[in-house]
Amino acid sequence: MIKRHRRLLLLSRNCRPQAKEKTMRVAIIGGGCAAAGALEILGANPKIQEIVVFEAASHWGGRAWTRKVDEAYFDMGPQFVQDPGVTISDADPTLKGTDLPETANPWLKIIKKLNTANLSNFTCLQIDPTTYYRVPDGAGGWQDVFTTNDINQVNNTIDTDFQFAATKPNLPASVTYQSGGPFAGTVHLALGSNGYGPIAESVETWQYIAADSDRQVAPAGEQPNIYVAPGIGDVVGLYMNVLTNPAEGSSCAITGNLKTKVLSIQQGSNQIKIDTENGSFYGFDFCIVTISPYALANIAFTPPLPAEKIKALKYIGLGNYKKIGIYADNIPESIKMNTEYYTIDLDGQSCWQYFRNPHFKNLLIGVASGNFARTLETMDKEQVRDRFTAVIKSRYGDVTLNITDWAVTNWANEPRIGGAYSYTIADGGPADDPFPLQARDLLQTTHQNIFFAGEADWTEAYGTIHGAYYSGQRAANALLNRL
Numbered sequence: 001m002i003k004r005h006r007r008l009l010l011l012s013r014n015c016r017p018q019a020k021e022k023t024m025r026v027a028i029i030g031g032g033c034a035a036a037g038a039l040e041i042l043g044a045n046p047k048i049q050e051i052v053v054f055e056a057a058s059h060w061g062g063r064a065w066t067r068k069v070d071e072a073y074f075d076m077g078p079q080f081v082q083d084p085g086v087t088i089s090d091a092d093p094t095l096k097g098t099d100l101p102e103t104a105n106p107w108l109k110i111i112k113k114l115n116t117a118n119l120s121n122f123t124c125l126q127i128d129p130t131t132y133y134r135v136p137d138g139a140g141g142w143q144d145v146f147t148t149n150d151i152n153q154v155n156n157t158i159d160t161d162f163q164f165a166a167t168k169p170n171l172p173a174s175v176t177y178q179s180g181g182p183f184a185g186t187v188h189l190a191l192g193s194n195g196y197g198p199i200a201e202s203v204e205t206w207q208y209i210a211a212d213s214d215r216q217v218a219p220a221g222e223q224p225n226i227y228v229a230p231g232i233g234d235v236v237g238l239y240m241n242v243l244t245n246p247a248e249g250s251s252c253a254i255t256g257n258l259k260t261k262v263l264s265i266q267q268g269s270n271q272i273k274i275d276t277e278n279g280s281f282y283g284f285d286f287c288i289v290t291i292s293p294y295a296l297a298n299i300a301f302t303p304p305l306p307a308e309k310i311k312a313l314k315y316i317g318l319g320n321y322k323k324i325g326i327y328a329d330n331i332p333e334s335i336k337m338n339t340e341y342y343t344i345d346l347d348g349q350s351c352w353q354y355f356r357n358p359h360f361k362n363l364l365i366g367v368a369s370g371n372f373a374r375t376l377e378t379m380d381k382e383q384v385r386d387r388f389t390a391v392i393k394s395r396y397g398d399v400t401l402n403i404t405d406w407a408v409t410n411w412a413n414e415p416r417i418g419g420a421y422s423y424t425i426a427d428g429g430p431a432d433d434p435f436p437l438q439a440r441d442l443l444q445t446t447h448q449n450i451f452f453a454g455e456a457d458w459t460e461a462y463g464t465i466h467g468a469y470y471s472g473q474r475a476a477n478a479l480l481n482r483l
């Protein structure tokens with residue numbers, strides 16, 4: 001396998017294949033979910049003869065990345081398939097015998113395809129968790145309080161405010177919610193005015209709880225999220241491996257280059273040159289760039305990106321969503337499977353969410369978002385672990401977890417990503433300025449022979465693995481329409 005890679009790499013770098021008809025060559029920058037969507041379409045199209053994928057990291061999958069933590073697997077990035085579009089049976093966790101409708105989440109179709117080809121044995125659990133606050137019981141102890149009513153009130157307030165924000169797109173709208181819930185007191189809901197739905201990043205605790213539980217608990221008429229074992233990162237990584245190693249006799253030569261960071265992209269009169277940390281690659285007809293807005297700003301384009309696209313980049317930030325995975329054999333029994341818990345941090349203001357991984361009961365996952373996560377991203381990972389375990393200790397009878405392994409994410413400080421996932425920034429300018437709403441569309445507009453994709457560009461479901469995948473497919477189809 002390695003030898004084959006090397007041969008294709010040399011082919012790409014030194015000599016374009018000589019053919020009577022024009023050989024169509026495409027470069028794809030980035031190797032995550034969006035790249036998978038693009039590669040799947042282009043690699044199967046006879047009009048494309050060669051594709052080279054450039055990925056800065058040493059693994060495929062991008063933000064979809066699964067790590068082993070003791071005997072469990074921990075998704076450092078996406079942890080469940082949202083908007084599955086299907087109800088799956090516990091009796092068929094590998095989906096091999098399940099008919100998936102056309103509208104099913106594309107990653108479920110990919111899981112089914114990989115499992116059916118016996119390349120993997122991914123298992124899916126569909127879970128509609130109950131959510132609780134862990135709050136003082138008034139007698140020196142702690143109790144779990146069912147949350148739905150409070151969450152609904154916050155969500156209704158958010159919905160009302162977003163109706164207003166949609167008419168004033170650039171107004172950093174905010175409302176005050178008089179909490180009657182377990183965290184009684186007046187809390188402030190700061191809303192990003194993106195008009196596309198609540199954002200969980202960079203905002204206040206209550207909004208995080210509301211938005212996050214909204215994501216995790218299936219509303220009436222929709223199906224619950226699906227947790228995948230070993231992990232979603234393994235699914236995306238394996239799929240990229242399969243796509244970059246097409247079967248013998250395939251009409252398209254595909255080379256996957258890991259650890260190859262792209263520095264600049266230059267469009268000449270009719271060809272594209274790509275400079276990487278490992279040297280230059282010549283002779284591409286088209287390029288699809290699938291990296292995050294943060295990483296995009298670090299690539300030099302010749303000719304430069306249009307002013308509107310550069311302006312749009314300033315309106316799409318990457319928010320903070322921090323995860324910690326702790327493996328211990330003495331997680332308190334009262335932290336039940338398939339149940340989500342929220343509790344206030346020891347600072348009395350910030351909020352932790354925590355739950356057992358549905359596939360690995362000894363893996364306790366802690367999650368923080370918004371400004372709290374942003375603060376945690378500035379701390380050492382040991383400090384974050386100690387802060388989270390101190391909260392668990394104080395809430396569950398002074399328990400000291402027997403930690404045998406653990407991992408903490410820090411996406412904000414990962415230079416090839418720059419944060420967890422995108423949100424729209426209101427700039428405080430005129431309230432009726434529609435530009436912030438258009439920014440995502442502007443990010444994906446074509447720049448001569450360069451196409452763009454990535455979760456931030458898929459307005460309908462940004463910040464998701466399926467949104468990223470669809471954006472890659474859209475870019476690939478737009479490219480094919482040019483031929």
Ligand SMILES: Cc1cc2nc3c(=O)[nH]c(=O)nc-3n(C[C@H](O)[C@H](O)[C@H](O)COP(=O)(O)OP(=O)(O)OC[C@H]3O[C@@H](n4cnc5c(N)ncnc54)[C@H](O)[C@@H]3O)c2cc1C
Binds near residue numbers: 081420453462
């Ligand atoms: C903590 C967390 C939890 C999440 N939870 C969920 C969830 O439960 N469900 C869900 O649907 N989504 C979730 N998401 C969002 C989801 O992970 C993303 O929307 C999706 O993975 C983005 O895919 P992408 O291909 O657009 O970008 P990326 O995954 O960022 O892929 C882009 C790739 O480009 C590479 N790259 C960057 N710069 C360069 C360069 N100069 N040269 C070469 N390569 C470069 C990067 O290394 C990266 O691999 C979560 C994300 C995070 C971080």
